[in-house]
Amino acid sequence: MKYAMIALLCGLFLYAPSIAADEHYAKGLSSYKKGNYSDSIRHLTEYIAGTPDPRAYYLLGYAHYKSGEYNSARRYFRDAYLLYPAFRPAMIEMR
Numbered sequence: 001m002k003y004a005m006i007a008l009l010c011g012l013f014l015y016a017p018s019i020a021a022d023e024h025y026a027k028g029l030s031s032y033k034k035g036n037y038s039d040s041i042r043h044l045t046e047y048i049a050g051t052p053d054p055r056a057y058y059l060l061g062y063a064h065y066k067s068g069e070y071n072s073a074r075r076y077f078r079d080a081y082l083l084y085p086a087f088r089p090a091m092i093e094m095r
Helices: 002-034 037-048 054-066 070-083
Strands: none
Touching: 002 037, 002 054, 037 054, 054 070
């Protein structure tokens, strides 16, 4: 019983960062849809710090583009394709 409890707690500590990361992506996407690009950039930057997700890089590129930061936008677009060469913007669920 003692070992099962320790295993459960270890599993929760390992799973918790991914929950927080997913929350950053969701908030970044939501902020982008609302036109709050600076907030979107903040959340997506936090997300990609621990999760190399081409969707987030591409969305981050668009947030920078909408903010007039074209060099940053270009860099994030490029990084999305470097992570996953078959990436297509349609892979981002904008609903």
